Amino acid sequence: MNKHNFFYFIREGAVNMFSHGFMSFAAVGITVACLLIMGTFTLVAVNANAMLADLESKNQMLAFVDKSLSEQEARALEKDILAVDNVTKATFISNEEAAKTFRGKYEDDELFQGLPDDNFRHRYAIDLADIGYMRQTKEALEALPGIGKGNVNAYEDEAAGFITIRNVAGVVCVALIAVLLVVSVFIIANTIKLTTFDRRDEIAIMKMVGATNGFIRWPFVYEGFLLGLFSAVIGFFLQWGLYEAVVRSVATNDTINLITVVPFENMWTYVAAVFAVAGMLIGVGGSLSAIRKFLQV
């Protein structure tokens, strides 16, 4: 492509975009709508994932230390516990603290109030990196001297529940985003096809005078690119506004303010990049698929 053609293609792309204003407006509107739907769904999924991760992190294991070990010996086990794969944190709880917590939990029941501290064992509250490996971690901890088999409490059923939720949510999320993406490309390709249909005579004339398919395609590619970019910019700011509005309403609502929302500032670069790439790909892809039919002259 020589430099005359390069500038010509860009100018033609931009001029075509404005000279077919209504169709461009329709294409931008639909792209923005599709980006917003996809973006909103993705942000909801990101927040749900963050909440699940938060809940997962609260799903701890308890490793009971052998009764024969003194508190000092029990505390010394921390290093070995932290050396086990998948363990991110080990918090020591002495038998006195455990007894106090237990009594506090059943303060209305006199039967438990008289229990001596010796009945309780020193223990570790253990946080895991991935609860999917809970069983393997439990086995590794039980293999440690000073803990032993059967002395690790792991809430495997709850962990399995979280994993199922996470997996189902992940699959649903990916499937919905993929479906939305395909639908978006289809709608946009059809919208651009209408704009191209509007210009089939121009394309036929270009073919007639000996223009190559590449030459005919380029202005449409630039036009699709520019339409996609415009849509991405508009979509990004609308998405930001929408998200902030939801965050504000969550913060002010007494019933749902327990939900923690990921701040948009933490994600804006990703959102901007994804919108820009998706917008441009949809624009260019839509243009290319739309023009293909009209090149068969």
Add this chain to the structure above:
Amino acid sequence: MCIIYKCSILSFLRDRFSEYFGLAGREGYGMIRLTDVVKEYPNGTHALNGLSMEIQDGEFVFMVGPSGSGKSTVIKLLIGEIEPTEGRVMVNGFSLRNIKEWQVPHLRRTVGIIFQDFRLIEHKTVYDNMVFAMRAVGAGPKEIKKRIPYCLNLVGLENKSRRLPSELSGGEQQRVAIARALLNNPSTIIADEPTGNLDPARSLEIMRLLERINALGTTVLVVTHEKDLVNRFDKRVVMLERGRVVSDGFGYYGRRAL
């Protein structure tokens, strides 16, 4: 004996090579040459049934015939829009039987095409229509500035370059289409019913213009069914019927039956 044998092998190889790559040496061929061409459309219509004809460099030829005689199919074949089912088609050194898709634009640059309905872009001025056609073949700004005024001058429209097609008469629009066909300095002009939308006076004007272009060395093929107009010119007339050439001679329709 050995030399003759060697030469025929070389010529055989050259022909096969040319055919394979869709290119044929101009030597020994007319500008346009159709040999035993058969065209059958997918719906079973036999548009051409063994048509053969040749148009030499610099000739002016009328192609006439009733509707359904195969005139439009011949034009489509000549500009690479369709391929022959059988036979050989050569245009300006391109063999169209095996022409590759990427070669079609190059073939079309050697052929200027004029249609009955002018095919101008309505929202572009005369000048911009011309720029559009030159840009499409990758011409640079200098070439464009030089060539467009020359072609508009040739068709007598140099003063109307800033007008929109809708502001011109039918005859003027057809002259713009002729100027556009001339832009890339084609070896051949193919005009498909160029006077179909014009009154007799404008039709004559357009034919005289094509005659002048032919006098400058460009081969001209005019497809028409206007008997009176054809008979006013002492030119070669090829008549088609049912996909074959039924007469080929000078003067008027069917003067020399085959």
